[in-house]
Amino acid sequence: MESWSATGDLAQLRAAFAGFHEQVRRVVNACPSVHKWAIVDRDPLPRWSDGAMVLLGDAAHPMTQYMAQGAASAMEDAVVLSRCIAEAPGNMPAAFARFEAARRERTARIQGTSQQNTFMRQPTDPGWVYGYDAWTAPLPEYS
Ligand SMILES: Cc1cc2nc3c(=O)[nH]c(=O)nc-3n(C[C@H](O)[C@H](O)[C@H](O)COP(=O)(O)OP(=O)(O)OC[C@H]3O[C@@H](n4cnc5c(N)ncnc54)[C@H](O)[C@@H]3O)c2cc1C
Incomplete structure (x- = not known):
């Protein structure tokens, strides 16, 4: 349902x-x-963009709610996407590919951890979740 x-x-x-x-x-x-x-589990999508179209937030990486990171991830996406576009204003496909490369590993990790519903059940260092700064996180080279 x-x-x-x-x-x-x-x-x-x-x-x-x-x-x-x-x-x-x-x-x-x-x-x-x-x-x-x-409550529906989704695995990471094979890709987030096609030509002049790109997904972010839940459309790109829907996650269960157990880490309360869905909206946070969507906002992080928006910041990183804006940085990628700002650095390649005339080349959306390159900006989108860079955005996805910058964000895929982190969002997939949150999706997977959330799916297990074990986050913070034991003494946990949550720094990898809360210590991330989308404004300063390094961006990968253009592929
Ligand atoms: C009960 C609940 C509690 C949550 N608590 C937390 C929390 O504590 N912390 C947290 O980080 N996240 C939380 N989330 C998750 C968070 O709400 C989502 O991850 C976040 O809203 C995703 O943002 P989004 O912009 O990607 O998608 P959405 O917020 O779903 O925005 C998509 C928008 O597109 C619109 N739309 C859809 N189709 C069309 C169309 N064809 N044309 C035009 N518009 C369209 C929709 O109406 C909607 O407004 C919670 C979610 C729920 C349901």
Whole structure:
């Protein structure tokens, strides 16, 4: 089920949370309506661009939510893509290829780690996630 608009059953939701803390139940009881959607795993795509078109964010690397990095990754993409375009304003295919080369490994690692749903379950150095600065991360050479 991949619908984003399927409505959920409030009674079913409330029953599922019946044993939870009162504060949780108050939130659930206050919901006027709910929607439901599947959590879908996706593997990295073979490529993100074709000619004058390029993907970024969820379209390029949809990830499960367990690391809370989907929007963060989309914003990182936007910064890196803007840097690549700024350095090759007349050559979009080259800028797009460089963008993908700069971003693929990191986003695939987040996709894979998120898929396992193990991030921070044990003592973890999260520096590789939170220490990344899209404005200063080195860009690869043009291929
Ligand atoms: C419940 C929930 C909690 C989340 N929590 C976090 C979090 O804590 N931290 C985090 O980093 N991420 C979080 N995310 C993930 C984050 O929301 C997404 O990764 C992020 O929104 C992706 O941004 P995007 O711009 O790639 O795609 P989207 O935000 O999906 O934007 C795509 C846009 O394109 C529009 N669109 C689609 N088709 C067309 C069309 N044909 N023509 C024109 N427009 C179109 C859509 O309406 C949408 O506005 C969460 C997601 C959910 C669902």
